Amino acid sequence: MKVVFHEIFREVYDYDPAAAKGRIDCIYDELKGSYEFIEPLPAAESDLLLVHGQSHVDYVKSRGVIYDVAVFSAGGAILAAELAVRGEPAFALIRPPGHHAGSHSSWGFCWFNNVAIAVEKQRSQGTINKVLIVDIDLHFGDGTKNIFEDNPCVSYYHLHSIDGLKQFLAISKECDLVAVSAGFDMHVKDWGLILETQDYTTIGKMVANHARTFCGGRFFAVLEGGYNHRVLGKNVKALLDGFDLS
Numbered sequence: 001m002k003v004v005f006h007e008i009f010r011e012v013y014d015y016d017p018a019a020a021k022g023r024i025d026c027i028y029d030e031l032k033g034s035y036e037f038i039e040p041l042p043a044a045e046s047d048l049l050l051v052h053g054q055s056h057v058d059y060v061k062s063r064g065v066i067y068d069v070a071v072f073s074a075g076g077a078i079l080a081a082e083l084a085v086r087g088e089p090a091f092a093l094i095r096p097p098g099h100h101a102g103s104h105s106s107w108g109f110c111w112f113n114n115v116a117i118a119v120e121k122q123r124s125q126g127t128i129n130k131v132l133i134v135d136i137d138l139h140f141g142d143g144t145k146n147i148f149e150d151n152p153c154v155s156y157y158h159l160h161s162i163d164g165l166k167q168f169l170a171i172s173k174e175c176d177l178v179a180v181s182a183g184f185d186m187h188v189k190d191w192g193l194i195l196e197t198q199d200y201t202t203i204g205k206m207v208a209n210h211a212r213t214f215c216g217g218r219f220f221a222v223l224e225g226g227y228n229h230r231v232l233g234k235n236v237k238a239l240l241d242g243f244d245l246s
Helices: 023-031 054-061 064-086 116-127 143-147 162-170 199-216 230-246
Strands: 002-003 036-039 090-092 131-134 152-157 175-182 217-225
Touching: 002 064, 023 143, 023 230, 064 116, 064 175, 064 217, 090 230, 116 131, 116 143, 116 175, 116 217, 131 143, 131 162, 131 230, 143 152, 162 199, 175 199, 175 230, 199 217, 199 230
Parallel strands: 002 036, 002 090, 090 217, 131 152, 131 175, 175 217
Antiparallel strands: none
């Protein structure tokens, strides 16, 4: 398991909770020493255009430093997916998040849909075809759902409960890659007040076991939400522990 990270993600690029000072640091500090960190390149404009319209890309460009960080965020997801397709699971410690970004719009602290871009780049290269996207963020990934709603080869699932995830995986055995939109704001000490830290380990084990059984261990995860800095790092580490323990 490698962690994809770039120093630019420490930058406070906006005023929203996803961009807050210290948010990335609390995760980095929890993971350092346990994983190999590798740096991504920024996504090319052609990568962004795999899922976004030109007018949307131009709009984000006009946002200055937000665009500078966002293209590295998309690039981080791309690198994580590339590693996963080669059979090496990866976690992209990136921001801004992406699952609210649609083809022509964005909101909810998101600018480009990192997971969608990474998935479509691999699909466009012919390395994979069928993909499962598991979104464990508190909030529904409307951008991801809308991007792929007419694509029968990409299935999107938003976590409601661990039993629900189990049922989804049980009927989704045909896949070439599993992508996880890894938000942590469903935690009992975050906005959602639902999941315990150990639940993320359970989820990680479920996803990794499924990928290793049905698609050669090809899976990756990218950071989405999660805003309580006191528990965020521990929750991320719990998910990655689950990936490793399966």
